[in-house]
Amino acid sequence: MAEQERLGSQLEQFATDGLTLEEDGEVAKLLSKWNGGRISTPVFTELAKMIPQPIVEVVLFRKNGAILETLLIPRPADDIVWPGMLHTPGAAIRTSDFHREDQNPLNGVFERIQHGELNSDFAYTPVFAGRIHRLGDRGPEVAEVYFTELPEGSYQQHHVWYPVDKLAENPKFIQHQLGHVMIAAGFYNQS
Numbered sequence: 001m002a003e004q005e006r007l008g009s010q011l012e013q014f015a016t017d018g019l020t021l022e023e024d025g026e027v028a029k030l031l032s033k034w035n036g037g038r039i040s041t042p043v044f045t046e047l048a049k050m051i052p053q054p055i056v057e058v059v060l061f062r063k064n065g066a067i068l069e070t071l072l073i074p075r076p077a078d079d080i081v082w083p084g085m086l087h088t089p090g091a092a093i094r095t096s097d098f099h100r101e102d103q104n105p106l107n108g109v110f111e112r113i114q115h116g117e118l119n120s121d122f123a124y125t126p127v128f129a130g131r132i133h134r135l136g137d138r139g140p141e142v143a144e145v146y147f148t149e150l151p152e153g154s155y156q157q158h159h160v161w162y163p164v165d166k167l168a169e170n171p172k173f174i175q176h177q178l179g180h181v182m183i184a185a186g187f188y189n190q191s
Helices: 001-014 021-031 041-052 105-118 164-169 175-189
Strands: 052-065 065-073 091-094 127-135 138-148 160-163
Touching: 052 105, 052 160, 052 175, 065 105, 065 164, 065 175, 091 105, 127 175, 138 160, 138 175, 160 164
Parallel strands: 052 138
Antiparallel strands: 052 065, 052 091, 065 160, 127 138
């Protein structure tokens, strides 16, 4: 009996922080049922707090006279972390992105951004600008940053073109995204 208590005490230290060993086992059992498909927003949000997420950010630019503008789109009103806030298009890399015929997980992300967030194709294949590590309100992220443009005449009602040099002053803009916008702007201006 003493040996079982000692062993139980040792195993307890291996439970996820904040959970009992029994709760830890329940969570693991539930997560083991995942079959590789979609992850709900609440589950993704909780996992994102614990495990750095691989994110692809695609910053869209246009010149409005001498002013460099970037495209911002609103998060859904019921978003758990940033309800109604403006952000640059982007998405997490999903397991399903690795199971594509073309063997290129980025194409899955680019397709979701074009068809899910923009309702428009890109004018050209996004150009890699850099990588950024950050801790946001949803959790830690490792973001690959790309830039591109929209085809001439492409416009959606929910699109907001905003001057890059004014983003830091916009209270509706998710401010932790400013870093990747500036990385992309530097490369865009050089191209």
